[in-house]
Structure formats: structure tokens, C-alpha cells
């Protein structure tokens with residue numbers, strides 16, 4: 001490994017990790033990567049290590065962290081098997097990196113260029129049009145005293161619009177063919193495209209959306225429940241990565 005790749009203050013857990021190491025927090029963007037790691041463990045026996053940071057301590061704005069990700073946000077995937085080590089920022093790019101380096105049998109991704117093109121469309125659709133909007137909606141609904149503030153309403157309406165696009169895709173409203181998963185031929189096959197969006201949409205029944213709007217998303221609801229049943233999904237989004245349960249995973253440099 002290159003000697004100046006890490007900073008002096010980079011925690012040992014990161015620089016001494018033998019293989020893949022995920023620096024993260026218990027958020028939807030962090031969870032999606034843990035879910036794929038758990039899926040890859042079930043299929044390929046993949047091993048990795050994890051460090052958690054508390055976002056309120058601003059560890060993600062410190063020099064050692066910015067050297068790995070100048071965007072100062074989690075999650076970051078570090079691959080110490082590469083020389084120099086390879087870092088990946090942006091959670092969806094981390095899913096793609098893991099799919100292309102570990103998932104040799106295409107259990108969670110697609111080898112066919114047309115299927116891959118379709119998968120990228122839905123992956124990027126959620127990354128660009130779903131998660132930033134839901135993130136802003138969460139911010140305003142938690143931090144304004146007026147639940148009907150202009151900002152809250154605007155982001156809630158846009159979250160609902162994006163959910164309706166996914167509902168139409170899954171129900172086959174425009175194609176006449178319903179699907180179980182967001183990408184893949186026929187009714188679709190479970191892939192990183194689903195993991196990417198599910199980590200956020202899993203909570204859709206409890207984020208303050210109107211009941212009649214929730215009732216209007218039956219296919220999305222079935223998709224959420226179908227993915228929630230997977231053991232790797234339950235492990236990846238469960239208490240195994242909860243800092244309250246596993247304080248030994250927390251890193252803090254001062």
C-alpha cells in the first residue's frame with residue numbers, strides 16, 4: 001500500500017483493514033452498502049470490516065476523512081486490496097464497484113448491455129431524483145415547526161411524484177406488464193437497483209405521507225415487503241451496524 005495514501009490521523013481500523021472497509025453511519029445511504037455486502041457474503045463468502053462515525057461529531061469533515069472523500073460525507077468504501085488503496089464515494093457508485101469486482105456471477109447485476117442500460121437508468125433515477133429529494137423532505141419535516149411549510153410541501157409532493165413513477169413501473173401501468181423488481185427482463189430480478197432505492201423507501205409508511213397517497217402505491221408496498229423478507233437485507237439494515245449495540249465500531253480521532 002502507498003505510504004502517503006492515508007493521513008497521520010487516519011484511524012487504524014481504516015488503514016490496517018485487510019480488504020474492503022466501509023466507513024459509514026446508520027443512514028439509508030449507509031444501509032444500502034451494508035445490505036449488498038451481506039448479500040455478497042451469502043453468495044460468495046465475502047468478508048469486510050466496518051467503522052461507524054457519529055455525524056454530529058463532524059468526523060466526516062476532518063482532514064483524514066476528506067483525503068478519502070473530499071465531499072465530506074458517508075458512506076466511503078475503501079479497498080485495501082488495491083495498491084494504492086482504492087476509495088469509492090457516492091453510495092450508488094459503491095454498489096456498482098462491489099457488483100463489478102465481487103459479483104462475478106451477476107447475481108445482483110446484469111451482464112447483457114441492454115439489461116445493464118436499463119438497470120443504470122433506474123439506479124441513477126433513484127440516486128438523482130429520489131434520495132436527495134427524500135433527504136430534503138426528511139430535513140424540513142423534522143426541522144420546521146410548521147408541517148405544511150412551503151419547503152415541506154414541495155419536497156413531499158416531489159417524493160410522492162417519484163414514488164408514483166416507481167408504482168407505475170412496477171404495476172405495468174404504461175406497459176401492460178407488471179414487475180416484481182425495478183430492473184431485469186420479464187418481471188425483473190432482484191439487483192443493486194432495488195437495494196439502492198429500498199434502503200430509503202422502506203420507511204415510506206411512516207414519513208408523514210397522506211394515508212390516501214400511501215394506499216395508492218400498492219405495488220410499491222408489495223415490493224418493499226418482498227425485499228424486506230430477505231435475510232441479508234434484514235442483517236444489513238439491522239442492529240449489527242447500530243452504534244448503540246456495537247460501540248466498538250465507532251471511530252473518533254480526538
Ligand SMILES: N[C@@H](CCC(=O)N[C@@H](CS)C(=O)NCC(=O)O)C(=O)O
Nearest residue numbers: 027029055060073074075090091092
Ligand atoms: N450522494 C451521496 C450522499 C451522501 C450523504 O448525504 N451522506 C450523509 C448521510 S446519509 C452525510 O454524510 N451527512 C453528513 C454531512 O453532510 O456532514 C451518496 O449517495 O453517498
